[in-house]
Amino acid sequence: xxxxxxxxxxxxxxxxxxxxxxxxxxxxxxxxxxxxxxxxxxxxxxxxxxxxxxxxxxxxxxxxxxxxxxxxxxxxxxxxxxxxxxxxxxxxxxxxxxxxxxxxxxxxxxxxxxxxxxxxxxxxxxxxxxxxxxxxxxxxxxxxxxxxxxxxxxxxxxxxxxxxxxxxxxxxxxxxxxxxxxxxxxxxxxxxxxxxxxxxxxxxxxxxxxxxxxxxxxxxxxxxxxxxxxxxxxxxxxxxxxxxxxxxxxxxxxxxxxxxxxxxxxxxxxxxxxxxxxxxxxxxxxxxxxxxxxxxxxxxxxxxxxxxxxxxxxxxxxxxxxxxxxxxxxxxxxxxxxxxxxxxxxxxxxxxxxxxxxxxxxxxxxxxxxxxxxxxxxxxxxxxxxxxxxxxxxxxxxxxxxxxxxxxxxxxxxxxxxxxxxxxxxxxxxxxxxxxxxxxxxxxxxxxxxxxxxxxxxxxxxxxxxxxxxxxxxxxxxxxxxxxxxxxxxxxxxxxxxxxxxxxxxxxxxx
Numbered sequence: 001x002x003x004x005x006x007x008x009x010x011x012x013x014x015x016x017x018x019x020x021x022x023x024x025x026x027x028x029x030x031x032x033x034x035x036x037x038x039x040x041x042x043x044x045x046x047x048x049x050x051x052x053x054x055x056x057x058x059x060x061x062x063x064x065x066x067x068x069x070x071x072x073x074x075x076x077x078x079x080x081x082x083x084x085x086x087x088x089x090x091x092x093x094x095x096x097x098x099x100x101x102x103x104x105x106x107x108x109x110x111x112x113x114x115x116x117x118x119x120x121x122x123x124x125x126x127x128x129x130x131x132x133x134x135x136x137x138x139x140x141x142x143x144x145x146x147x148x149x150x151x152x153x154x155x156x157x158x159x160x161x162x163x164x165x166x167x168x169x170x171x172x173x174x175x176x177x178x179x180x181x182x183x184x185x186x187x188x189x190x191x192x193x194x195x196x197x198x199x200x201x202x203x204x205x206x207x208x209x210x211x212x213x214x215x216x217x218x219x220x221x222x223x224x225x226x227x228x229x230x231x232x233x234x235x236x237x238x239x240x241x242x243x244x245x246x247x248x249x250x251x252x253x254x255x256x257x258x259x260x261x262x263x264x265x266x267x268x269x270x271x272x273x274x275x276x277x278x279x280x281x282x283x284x285x286x287x288x289x290x291x292x293x294x295x296x297x298x299x300x301x302x303x304x305x306x307x308x309x310x311x312x313x314x315x316x317x318x319x320x321x322x323x324x325x326x327x328x329x330x331x332x333x334x335x336x337x338x339x340x341x342x343x344x345x346x347x348x349x350x351x352x353x354x355x356x357x358x359x360x361x362x363x364x365x366x367x368x369x370x371x372x373x374x375x376x377x378x379x380x381x382x383x384x385x386x387x388x389x390x391x392x393x394x395x396x397x398x399x400x401x402x403x404x405x406x407x408x409x410x411x412x413x414x415x416x417x418x419x420x421x422x423x424x425x426x427x428x429x430x431x432x433x434x435x436x437x438x439x440x441x442x443x444x445x446x447x448x449x450x451x452x453x454x455x456x457x458x459x460x461x462x463x464x465x466x467x468x469x470x471x472x473x474x475x476x477x478x479x480x481x482x483x484x485x486x487x488x489x490x491x492x493x494x495x496x497x498x499x500x501x502x503x504x505x506x507x508x509x510x511x
Contacts, residue, residue: 018430020466021437021468029066030501048085051082055085065502071104071105071504075104080114084118085118087105092123095129102135116135133166136169139166147182147187148189160183193215207231211237226270240278242278243279253282255329256321259283283384284332293488296418297335298421299327299422300425301327301342302400302425302427304398307323307427307460309461319460322460327388327425328388329384331384341393343398373406376391399430400426400430400438404445419450421453421454427459428459428463453472460477460479483497
């Protein structure tokens with residue numbers, strides 16, 4: 001069986017000054033890219049500069065990896081801004097891959113304006129010829145409706161600026177006419193939910209008409225669910241669309257988007273059983289077609305204080321919410337799962353039970369000055385969203401040793417089949433517990449109970465260090481349901497996330 005991360009990893013320190021292992025540059029860049037809303041702060045500061053530095057360094061010897069990662073981030077994880085940044089770095093540092101990455105990353109007209117504005121902000125003028133050629137090709141792939149919808153562009157770059165900078169040669173008479181309309185600002189105003197709401201207001205009649213027209217995309221329906229409900233419009237077709245498994249897959253929505261919608265509606269008293277079922281169906285559709293994870297699994301969910309940072313200034317979703325949601329989704333995939341929520345303070349746990357009129361179960365918690373862990377067992381038909389909502393506290397220090405110490409303790413009596421794996425959902429910023437990395441505890445478990453025990457580390461913040469290394473350790477990263485698919489792949493010896501990126505977009509260079 002092939003094993004990943006089998007080379008020795010250099011000891012280093014994390015942001016808390018705690019012992020950790022370093023990552024390769026590819027691992028650092030991958031984990032940072034798929035866990036960032038570029039331009040937003042994290043608990044331990046922004047990773048934006050590190051992304052640019054690592055991408056620049058890797059472009060010298062491994063430009064294919066940066067190219068593939070940009071495409072992977074845009075197409076698989078649906079992350080726009082960071083893919084724009086990687087495209088710009090490639091245009092600057094590895095021009096031979098520029099047109100390929102532009103073809104991959106540009107899915108909407110505003111991708112072009114954002115890429116050009118990003119290059120101007122990062123490096124100034126002039127724009128590289130390869131970037132201009134790539135953009136000149138891309139702009140010819142859109143029709144009038146698409147171009148008009150995104151004609152506003154940004155403050156720094158509009159579609160007419162794109163034409164003036166790149167000087168594209170129209171591939172047809174129709175395209176030439178479209179270019180003329182862009183330059184003369186005579187594109188026909190498109191019929192979109194934005195223009196209709198702006199012109200006619202957020203009313204029942206407008207929403208009913210928009211929904212019936214089929215012009216409101218999946219993301220717009222999800223993000224406007226509150227407005228649609230408040231307008232009094234018929235939500236039956238909306239919920240049918242949101243819960244449709246085919247549309248869920250096509251939408252590429254990150255799971256926390258459903259969590260956010262659920263929490264907002266519940267907070268405002270707008271949640272109903274019908275809406276609950278639709279959002280639950282949407283979340284579970286993400287994992288329904290995935291291969292089940294056999295055997296006994298310990299799911300370790302980090303809800304410590306460092307997980308309290310929000311994914312963006314405009315969102316109330318925290319890293320702890322994402323960890324809890326992915327943990328609940330993993331529970332549905334696993335044949336036999338035990339969930340361990342670790343290092344939230346006892347004060348928060350006590351308050352959780354008090355609000356629900358329940359007695360605090362002292363025996364479920366490891367005593368700790370600042371926190372501990374809570375063990376839970378859920379059924380396969382329990383609500384993923386409710387599990388996540390009930391278990392996304394964020395407080396206390398970060399002690400990644402707690403789940404492994406629980407595993408060693410609970411299996412001491414040998415009443416159960418040993419754990420086959422542990423899946424960590426964490427930022428990896430250990431700052432409590434042992435005076436070394438947690439790798440020693442995984443090694444101890446292998447010696448005592450299961451020599452084939454796997455550790456899967458799902459990195460949710462991309463700070464650049466890890467707590468495990470060596471054989472049967474699988475590094476994964478990101479906020480997408482897709483991360484769960486790498487567990488079986490790694491254990492079968494046929495893939496890892498870094499390998500997936502390396503092989504994602506094998507194409508010839510273009511000059």
